[in-house]
Amino acid sequence: MDVDLKQLNYLEYAAGFRPILGSALLDYYVRLATPVDYVLGFYDEGKPVGSAVLLQRTCPPGCLELTYFCVAPTVSARGYGRAVVEKTIAFANDQGIRELTCRLMKSTQFFDAALHIIEDAGFQYVEDARIFRCEIDDPTRENWQYSVSMYFEKLRDRLNRLGFSCVSFAHADDGLLQRVTDDSNNGFDDRYPIAPLVSGVYGCFLPDYSFIAHKDGIPAAVTIVLRADSESLVFQLISEADAFKSSGSLILPVMCSLEHAISSDYKRVSYCVFSSNKASLKAMKDLFGKLTAHETIMFCYRLAID
Structure with a gap:
């Protein structure tokens, strides 16, 4: 045809x-x-x-x-x-x-x-990802805030004792931002580069909602958030640097971002986590086991054009 x-x-x-x-x-x-x-x-x-x-x-x-x-x-x-x-x-x-x-x-x-x-x-199969979609409508917002705040308080205290801090992209100093966006030398999985997300999304990137966990100024984990529409946020990247695998730092920027989203007027958030990123997937499943979420699978394919 x-x-x-x-x-x-x-x-x-x-x-x-x-x-x-x-x-x-x-x-x-x-x-x-x-x-x-x-x-x-x-x-x-x-x-x-x-x-x-x-x-x-x-x-x-x-x-x-x-x-x-x-x-x-x-x-x-x-x-x-x-x-x-x-x-x-x-x-x-x-x-x-x-x-x-x-x-x-x-x-x-x-x-x-x-x-x-x-x-x-x-097209050839590359990998799959889990999509977690959560509704934060008015009737459940109070329950969300209580569940998240209780969980987050314990988490933040534990990670702070281990020397981890968390800051939004909007309030990070230049040195930390440069370390995070240097995709050739930041310790993150280079299959999902950070710099294009930050610089190439034409105003959809939300620096106030996107967070960096770090230890002594060295990036440990990031969550980068995009605006899908006036009521929805998409957590586009959730990643942990190689040097901090299994440290638990990954959940810190996620929780900071989520806490910020809940306190705003957004009604839903979605997270995309690649299944090959075992630490990220476990962190999300642990978190959303405590919250109401819909989970589905996204399959990723690639075609090399001759």
Whole structure:
């Protein structure tokens, strides 16, 4: 099946594709797109049938994330999804992109179909992650605050006795910030670089909600928070430096961030923790065992473009 592709601006998407595709999640990713990203529209005989979004976000040079793709409900199960992905890969190749990543949430309605399409297109499984999503609505906010404050008070006292301190990115001194954002020499897992998150998210990064745990000025653990919308926060990175593995310091910036979120007007928070990061995953499970949370799995795939 052959479809025509056009790069869209927001107005073209809103007028021609939003009413037909009817995807709130696609709308969200289109709004995230910046001048270095791509919103693609696909037509069959002049009629819109699908769309895809390629975002730079935290990807290294030469790499983009196939953040979302979908087809119109009226043409589902006719091969358009496969055509959209194939055309998107060809478009990325024309732009000089050498690698695409794609993340699929197992809880979504079309997970099985999307997984089949990207695997057939050559994407290879890399790893999976756990997504923890917590509602902090008004009826439960008081219970949250009590549970978190009791847990956090004991944790903070123990880690302080071990010499750990925690500070937000907004209040960290220049030396500590430079140590954290030096991705070549900060001791953190270099698969998830910190500097692009801090410098490349176009105002979504929240320095007041993002925290650094450190010992004697040496970064031990970080939590970096992004704003998803006016009511939601996403804890985009939760990571511990190699020298402080198993120290327990990881939970300190998480709790500081969570405490700050609870005291604000945000109604929900989400955490993404890669399953290969055993310490992070255990810390999150320990924490959210005490709180109400919904857990789902996200699968990460990668495609090297010849």
